[in-house]
Amino acid sequence: MLAISAVYVVYLDFQIRSQFEGKRWAIPAKVFARPLELYPQARLNADQFENELNVLAYHRSMNPERPGSYFRNGNNFRVISRPFTFWDGSEPSIAMQVRFIGNTLEDLYDAESRTPLPIVRFDPAIIGRIYPTHTEDRVLVKLEEVPPLLAKALIAVEDRDFYRHRGVSLRGIARAFVANIRAGSTVQGGSTLTQQLVKNFFLSNERSIWRKANEAIMALLLEWHYDKSEIMEAYINEIFLGQDGKRSIHGFGLASYFYFEKPLQSLRTDEIALLVGIVKGPSYYSPRRSPERALERRNLVLDLLVEQGELNPAEGEAAKAEPLNVVALEKSNITSYPAFMDLVRRQLRRDYKEEDLNSEGLQIFTTLDPIVQYESERALSKWLNRLGKSKDLPDSELQGASVVVSVDGGEVLSVVGGRNPQFAGFNRALDAVRPIGSLIKPAVYLTALQQSDKYTLVSPLDDGPLTLELENGDEWQPQNFDKENHGMVPLYMALSHSYNLSTTRLGLEVGLPAIIDTLNRLGVEKDIKPYPSLLLGSLALAPIEVAQMYHTLAAGGFRTPLRAIRDVLTAQGEPLQRYPLSVKKVVDSEPVYLLNAALRETARRGTGRGVYQFVRPDLTVSGKTGTSNDLRDSWFAGYTGDKLGIVWVGMDDNRPAALTGSSGALKVWGEIFQSINTTSAIDTPPSDVELVTIDTETQLLAGSRCDSGLQLPFIKGTAPLEQSGCGGSVTERGRAGWLDRLFNR
Amino acid sequence: MRSVNPLQPILTIFNSLNRLRAFWAVLPALLVIHGCATVSPTSSPTVKDDGIEVHDEGVDIDPFYQIPDKDPEDRASRSAPQVSSKATSGTVLALLSQAKEQEKSGNPEKAAAVLERALRIEPNNAQLWYRLALLRLQQGQLDLAKSLAAKSSALAQGDEGLQVKNRTIMEQVDLLQGR
Secondary structure, three states: OHHHHHHHHHHHHHHHHHHHHHHHOOEOEEEEOOOOEEOOOOEOOHHHHHHHHHHOOOEEOOOOOOOOEEEEEOOEEEEEOOOEEEOOEEEOOOEEEEEEEOOEEEEEEEOOOOOEOOOEEOOOOEEEEEOOOOOEEOOOOOHHHOOHHHHHHHHHHHOOOOOOOOOOOHHHHHHHHHHHHHHOOOOOOOOOHHHHHHHHHHOOOOOOHHHHHHHHHHHHHHHHHOOHHHHHHHHHHHOEEEEEOOEEEEOHHHHHHHHHOOOHHHOOHHHHHHHHHHOOOOOOOOOOOOHHHHHHHHHHHHHHHHHOOOOOHHHHHHHHHOOOOOOOHHHHOOOOOHHHHHHHHHHHHOOOOHHHHOOEOOEEEEOOOHHHHHHHHHHHHHHHHHHHHHOOOOOOOEEEEEEEEEOOOOEEEEEEOOOOOOOOOOOHHHHOOEEOHHHHHHHHHHHHHOOOOOOOOOOEEEEOOOOEEOOOOOEEOOOOOOOOOOEEEEHHHHHHOOOHHHHHHHHHHHOHHHHHHHHHHHOOOOOOOOOHHHHHOOOEEOHHHHHHHHHHHHOOOEEOOOEOEEEEEOOOOOEEEEOOOOOEEOOOHHHHHHHHHHHHHHHHHOOOHHHHHOOOOOOOOEEEEEEOHHHOEEEEEEEOOOEEEEEEEEEOOOOOOOOOOOOOHHHHHHHHHHHOOOOOOOOOOOOOEEEEEEEOOOOEEOOOOOOOEEEEEEEOOOOOOEEOOOOOOOEEOOHHHHHOOOOOO | OOOOHHHOOOOHHHHHHHHHHHHHOOOOEEEEEOOEEEEEOOOOOOOEOOOEEEEOOEEEEOOOOOOOOOOOHHHOOOOOOEEOOEEOOHHHHHHHHHHHHHHHOOOHHHHHHHHHHHHHHOOOOHHHHHHHHHHHHHOOOHHHHHHHHHHHHHHOOOOHHHHHHHHHHHHHHHHHOOO
8 A cells, every 4th residue: 555655646746847847938929010110201100110019019198207108189099119129129118109191100209308219110919829739828937027016915915924834834724714714615725835836737617626636746846846936936837827719828928918017027916916826716716707806806815915014004004096908809919920820930940950949939020010010901801701692692601811921021911810800710811722823824924024125015915716736635715704706815904804815825935844944933833734724724823923023023023032020029129030031033124024014003993993993093003903704713913012912712611602802802812901101102113114095996196196005014115106096097107206205204 | 859951041142152162163253351352353444433443353243332330320321322203211211221231240131131122112222132142142143143233224214323333243143154
């Protein structure tokens, strides 16, 4: 019997030690959104700014005094920023005065010295943590960083004899026994902090004498191996303090963010007292669900602290006068971007081992723009609901995904992986590999426009019936979407109206290998088979891959690998790794400029014209719709001067959703780009390009009598020389004559 | 307790040093002193230009040549260098001088990070792309330097001065790569 007991104790000893050692050092990587940068003339309005402050859990107050607080009066703000250390330096806390006029930040100056500030960088929002596969999360704190009052309060409330007992306190049990008999029910537990810690390690709620006995033995063992401060530190980092869906909130470090959205070190007396009060029953005393009960419990803790001399009565009363000050749950929901986090994890996994990510406390600075992400999620949900209803699809069957990228840095600003953006399941933005339909066409036309001696934007293309004999002997008869033939059409119009017959002919003329080469240059890293059906978009890509391809077009022929991470610092703020901006010129800027003009025409008057039901009329948009066979996939890819967005809409099981690119994905794109800050492209043609006004009837130079002129770019020396009479006679003019009509820009 | 080993700081600077090593083999001497790469001897044309100075002993590259050292506050009012048609803002000038400070204290990657911040604010500022190109050239990241200079050129339509500077970078890269 004795031998069995001894073996059992050794077994318990092993268990408790491995738990204790294993838990103490696993610090998950912290993942941050991009920091907000304020500077004069920044495109931002007062409401958007306040939204950002709310995402950062800045506290609105009549008289802001602490870092992380602000006051707003209409378009005027006084803000005290929090200090923060970035890759390229530390930002101090700054008290600033900010004024907006409309959508522009007008004034930014230091509130104390009254001098203008050229730029202010805020602390970034935490968007998630990378922790081991079980759904636990931790913000580890060291005992010396913890406010001294926290440990004192824990001892006062939970275990008065902490520094005297050896793991189990008979005095504590006796006191609880008396208290419970007096109250007639269980009002006080006799467990020491050490026993509670052991209980937390094994997370069993079974109430049995066996469990109690095991706990007691393990508590004694723990006290034998470790000293009081180690146990206190582990307790502070381990104890269960709340539940957020599937996520358990363990430790005061995380709880501090969960309830107050700020670090433990910044908590005030009343906030510490609330957290200590919650320990007894995080669900029963939940300050969000049962605020009165939580308040009562908090005040009881404060009374106890005054009674034991840890606070003077005035401090106690002041703390009791405070409201609960708990932030709303969605603000504390720090893992609310699963699709973006998925991309971050994948990028990190190329460079780091999983265990380093979830144990070394790395700080990961991403490119996520919380505002763009929010608007993308909202737009996708809204339109998937609306489109699903219009097609009589059962709820939640229609799916979608979106990616928004910055044009110049190739930074991924938002990723939405499905209609329920909080759901960390199938990430369609990265993993739904679907035929891209007509989104392929810009690659076909770009290949042609690179041969400037053969093709211009007004080259006539044959859009008549076409029959191809395939290698296997089958015949293939591509058709236009409207089942019509359009005869001879100018090249730009074949693209802007997404004609299939003329595109197929053009593609075969320039050759499939050349088109595949263009696709590879643009950043499609797949092995692409040279089948003619490629020309109409049989190629299947995920939205993020389409984003890479279109990014190169948006960036004028410069390819930048898309990035979700800017840099990584160690837990101590030391620079570890940077993902620098890199560009590579892959296509000459002239043909890309021509193609972009045709894609702009697509958004103005072609298949993408629906975007102007959403965005302001002066915004330059280059865009392309895509629809796969039998309306299974609805795509839209479009960009402005500074942002590129890709949207896919369809069904997970590949059934037809009966939506075209313009009746489906385009709406989502329009809604996103209507809501976010974006600017037109600055239109500087390359030096070898000239802008010429063309008569859209004859595709010749527009004469003075023409009322249907369209300005198009041409590589110098390739524009038509003949002038259209526009109803009159066609006259041939010398170069000098029509040069006068060029726009001088 | 914490294993640091798998997380040796693999700073990108090391990569660039590796690349530098590659052309030590080709070019007899390349010194990196105080952030200034001196490449010698080359038969490059003698161009005395913003940031790149070619003389008998080699090439000096200073990405922040002509960026004033003063505090950002009173620079907003100064006459800014003209880029394309739009003037560089006080904000970007402040960041340029921060980048210069980082560069001077031997932190080229921090300088690059500051330049990228500036580029997020003024993505079409050809001057910024040019500074970044110079910085990468100085770090020996030749292909990247060349592409960045090309990007700057594409944005600097009508700015002949900047076009010349960018061409100088591209020619330097070709020379160093023996093209």
